[in-house]
């Protein structure tokens with residue numbers, strides 16, 4: 411496992427702890443090697459020390475000395491400056507004699523370096539038939555740049571060797587959404603227009619841009635979150651039942667959803683999307699600075715830290731059912747959830763409580779806890795026939811009483827096992843960018859600057875207005 415960007419945020423905060431956990435679970439053999447690769451001139455001991463500090467911090471009580479001693483013996487480090495051919499020779503020497511073993515090259519660097527790293531690896535002769543490459547998102551920043559990267563990486567690795575990662579697909583709860591939809595006959599007949607009124611997908615974060623100001627300011631929420639995580643959630647929510655769980659059967663169905671998304675063009679962009687940027691405020695009572703005051707952010711930045719939009723899927727199943735997507739940093743709570751609002755009964759025969767707007771709701775919560783809640787109307791006890799919403803609630807953590815795997819634990823092991831199901835195929839990525847690009851073009855054309863929202867709120871007022879115009883409200887605002 412060769413981790414480019416080996417001293418960076420993702421490797422130290424997520425990948426090494428994930429690999430440690432798999433090791434502690436007995437899933438990583440003693441013959442394996444985990445090699446950090448970065449520009450700094452570090453010794454293996456220095457790298458192991460950095461890794462230990464990070465793992466102690468991020469694993470807390472899960473960190474265990476004997477397991478760490480074993481795990482640290484698998485660690486290696488190679489200094490590579492991405493463009494320096496001589497550095498790759500060191501890597502080639504380190505890999506010599508291990509040609510018959512699976513190699514996973516994980517690129518956790520800016521995607522502008524992907525092509526160069528790939529070419530250098532090929533030149534150094536370290537790409538074997540048993541090699542795989544993992545590409546972190548966002549891959550490119552529009553259709554054209556993503557195309558170029560895919561071409562250049564694709565010149566060396568076959569599509570079967572390329573793992574485009576979207577860690578949301580590795581989340582236990584996302585897999586559960588597949589189980590709910592395709593493991594039960596109950597929901598499928600209801601999963602369509604005429605029975606579902608609208609769907610909301612929210613990925614709300616309390617965090618700001620943390621130490622990633624430079625990356626974030628050049629990226630923004632639309633590219634960082636909507637182009638990948640939110641569209642992937644939408645696909646799993648909206649796709650037709652695949653014929654099997656084979657990677658391509660699943661990916662074919664997701665692709666059809668992406669291709670059926672109605673393009674947002676010209677003035678549509680202004681009506682159906684909202685851009686926001688946080689100003690200073692407080693999150694859970696703790697004062698936090700505004701986006702423009704964060705480190706590495708230009709004080710004139712017009713990058714969005716919040717997006718809300720209305721998506722429509724032009725298919726028989728979904729015609730006329732709006733999908734509202736929303737994501738932002740420094741919002742009131744950390745919540746990822748999908749909310750399905752079902753239609754009212756066609757002819758009410760009972761009095762409903764005045765407050766009961768949406769009778770049947772299915773809320774699939776992915777974070778911070780994993781739960782599925784179905785709100786139904788029940789009779790309010792006592793005289794008379796008054797209906798009241800009550801919850802049928804399933805807390806998955808409580809039910810299974812076991813720690814679920816972190817997304818990266820599952821995805822890293824999938825790269826080793828060669829299972830592509832939870833990774834994006836090239837055509838999916840392309841379709842996602844094709845839908846995103848006109849939104850960015852529209853914002854540019856109409857000089858649509860982000861609307862300010864206070865940190866710790868639910869985003870700009872325009873976000874409530876977007877959904878309000880159709881007569882609905884965001885779930886947490888009801």
Ligand code: BG6
Pocket residue numbers: 615634777
């Ligand atoms: C990453 C984004 O892909 O996902 C980050 O680059 C974001 O900006 C993160 O914070 C959210 O992931 P999670 O798993 O914490 O919801």
